[in-house]
Amino acid sequence: MDFVCNFPLLSILLCMISCVLCTLISPKQARRLTFGTEIAVLAMSTAVLAFTLNTGKPFTYVLGEFPAPWGNELRGGALEALMATAFSAVLICCVLGGQDYVRIDVDGSKQNLFYTLVNLMTSALMALVWTNDMFTGYVFVEILTLSSCGLIAARETGRTTLAAVRYMVMNLLGSGLFLLGVVLMYALTGHLLMVPAHEAITEIAAEGGKVPLIFTLAVMTIGLGIKSGLFPSYFWMPDTYGSSTPTGAAILSSLVSKGYIFLLLKIFLRVVGDEIWKDLPLRWVLAVLGMAGMVAGSVTAIRARNINRMAAYSSAAQIGYIYLGIGIGGTAGYTVALFQILVHAVTKSLLFITTPRLAAVSGESLLFEKLRGSGKRAKNAGVFFTAAALSMVGIPFFAGFSVKLFMAVSAAEYGNPAVFAGVMAVLGISSVLNAMYFIRTVVLIYADRKDPAETEAGSVTSGKVPCGSATYYAASVILVLGNLFLGLFAPVSVNMIRQGLSMFQ
Amino acid sequence: MIKGILNNYEEAVAVILFVAGLGMLLFRRNLIMKLIGMNIMDTGCFLFLASMGYISGRKAPILTALPAQGTDYVNPVPAGLVLTGIVVSVSVTAVMLSLSVRLYRRYHTLDIDAIYALSKHKLEDR
Numbered sequence: 001m002d003f004v005c006n007f008p009l010l011s012i013l014l015c016m017i018s019c020v021l022c023t024l025i026s027p028k029q030a031r032r033l034t035f036g037t038e039i040a041v042l043a044m045s046t047a048v049l050a051f052t053l054n055t056g057k058p059f060t061y062v063l064g065e066f067p068a069p070w071g072n073e074l075r076g077g078a079l080e081a082l083m084a085t086a087f088s089a090v091l092i093c094c095v096l097g098g099q100d101y102v103r104i105d106v107d108g109s110k111q112n113l114f115y116t117l118v119n120l121m122t123s124a125l126m127a128l129v130w131t132n133d134m135f136t137g138y139v140f141v142e143i144l145t146l147s148s149c150g151l152i153a154a155r156e157t158g159r160t161t162l163a164a165v166r167y168m169v170m171n172l173l174g175s176g177l178f179l180l181g182v183v184l185m186y187a188l189t190g191h192l193l194m195v196p197a198h199e200a201i202t203e204i205a206a207e208g209g210k211v212p213l214i215f216t217l218a219v220m221t222i223g224l225g226i227k228s229g230l231f232p233s234y235f236w237m238p239d240t241y242g243s244s245t246p247t248g249a250a251i252l253s254s255l256v257s258k259g260y261i262f263l264l265l266k267i268f269l270r271v272v273g274d275e276i277w278k279d280l281p282l283r284w285v286l287a288v289l290g291m292a293g294m295v296a297g298s299v300t301a302i303r304a305r306n307i308n309r310m311a312a313y314s315s316a317a318q319i320g321y322i323y324l325g326i327g328i329g330g331t332a333g334y335t336v337a338l339f340q341i342l343v344h345a346v347t348k349s350l351l352f353i354t355t356p357r358l359a360a361v362s363g364e365s366l367l368f369e370k371l372r373g374s375g376k377r378a379k380n381a382g383v384f385f386t387a388a389a390l391s392m393v394g395i396p397f398f399a400g401f402s403v404k405l406f407m408a409v410s411a412a413e414y415g416n417p418a419v420f421a422g423v424m425a426v427l428g429i430s431s432v433l434n435a436m437y438f439i440r441t442v443v444l445i446y447a448d449r450k451d452p453a454e455t456e457a458g459s460v461t462s463g464k465v466p467c468g469s470a471t472y473y474a475a476s477v478i479l480v481l482g483n484l485f486l487g488l489f490a491p492v493s494v495n496m497i498r499q500g501l502s503m504f505q
Numbered sequence: 506m507i508k509g510i511l512n513n514y515e516e517a518v519a520v521i522l523f524v525a526g527l528g529m530l531l532f533r534r535n536l537i538m539k540l541i542g543m544n545i546m547d548t549g550c551f552l553f554l555a556s557m558g559y560i561s562g563r564k565a566p567i568l569t570a571l572p573a574q575g576t577d578y579v580n581p582v583p584a585g586l587v588l589t590g591i592v593v594s595v596s597v598t599a600v601m602l603s604l605s606v607r608l609y610r611r612y613h614t615l616d617i618d619a620i621y622a623l624s625k626h627k628l629e630d631r
Binding site for chain 1: 527530531539543547550553557590593596597600601604607612620621624
């Protein structure tokens, strides 16, 4: 076995070790250690990506040398490696871009604990990406939930605590159902490892016993659907993303929910297998819920009065795109779902690290009426926000456009006129709604203030945050470049995803 | 039907526990009650899991004398899973309790709707 095959486990362990170390050292050292760890994880994930693309076949890493039906496994293919690389890269940007606000929002003596949570979150996310065992998946789902709850509550105000409690209640419901699903799957197949479970399921399906399988999958899907914000359970999102510290909001919206979706996709494609999954009625339920989310998320976003809450509701709409892609199915559908995971991670994290900078020049307010003209006062934040907003709307050259294009193509490839018409209609409505609130916001932040006296007062920054620190610039520029890369060179990443899908099952 | 339930009484009890816990987690307004509900729900899962690994007439999977036969023992995997699950459940409960304490100190109530009403205007406006 090549040395590269150790990297998935090493990256999980490295994050855990650095998580423990962060509790012992000063905030400044903790920040540096976290940054170093993330860079190492990114490097290792990239190495695995290069390795798997090169060899063209996945590898299985057996923990403790116990063979298949008993032991625990990690599995590395190009898709897992691509996700791990993208997630760790976006994570670095989230940490860099929001670190000025961590200094303000988190109590001084507890800042190292914030980085502890970031490391714990990373290790759980990496474990969800790499694991090949359903129960391990459940354990790390809980760890991810706990650490993200900590990231919300790190900023100690009444509303973040409340948001954290609401988030936890919804998530506990989700993990309870997912645990039940895993237990039922074990009762059904006698296995927790994904590959032996798949063999058992193939036999069960051949004998015609699909009802228990559908029930089990439905329980798992509801569980992880609640946790990732699938319609109609997205109402916890605005409080959670809107009130936590920018790093927390960016990480939660762009990465944490994607971890759950990736695990769900793994269960559909690897445990159940595409040939059985594509005949189950469940995928149409997912597609319909995805479409409902695309419209409902956008409608609620239009009504929001606070820029962060608007961005949070738009997350619900974007998550809808992912589930619609999974529902359409086939290589084209899964590809667009996975591509949307990357695009949304890059775009939403950029939105959440720029909005506080717009608020900083508007009397620390995220309300739209106060933000009028803020793009002129904080020029860099205005430009970065506009780039992210244009991508969300789907302007060509930005990544959001490619997603919409591929979604239409995948619906066309499915070959059913009714499905194509439905998807195109919802895609059209969703794009118009997206344009309504994002373009409105861009126009608003470049508009003149109505009252000239207010302009004088508002142009003074509160002085708490440096208007543009080097780390914030670096993170934003990387995220914008990432977005343009996904938009202009979409075939590069799409080919990687297709290659990864071919070795995913 | 009744015979089937009697034969699988562990599973039946597990389902009752799970549904009762789920109902408490969803519909109770008191945070502590919600937490207890979550614990009952998890207990239902664990009972279900543990009952699957139990084979009547066999011993706990602890080797006392060699040579040992696999057919002498119950399935150890579900027991291991239940242990892991309990650890997870305990840590989640601890985190939730600490959050509840923090909320109580600020709002002097544990009723989630009342807390939400108290903070509603602040949530919208910043």
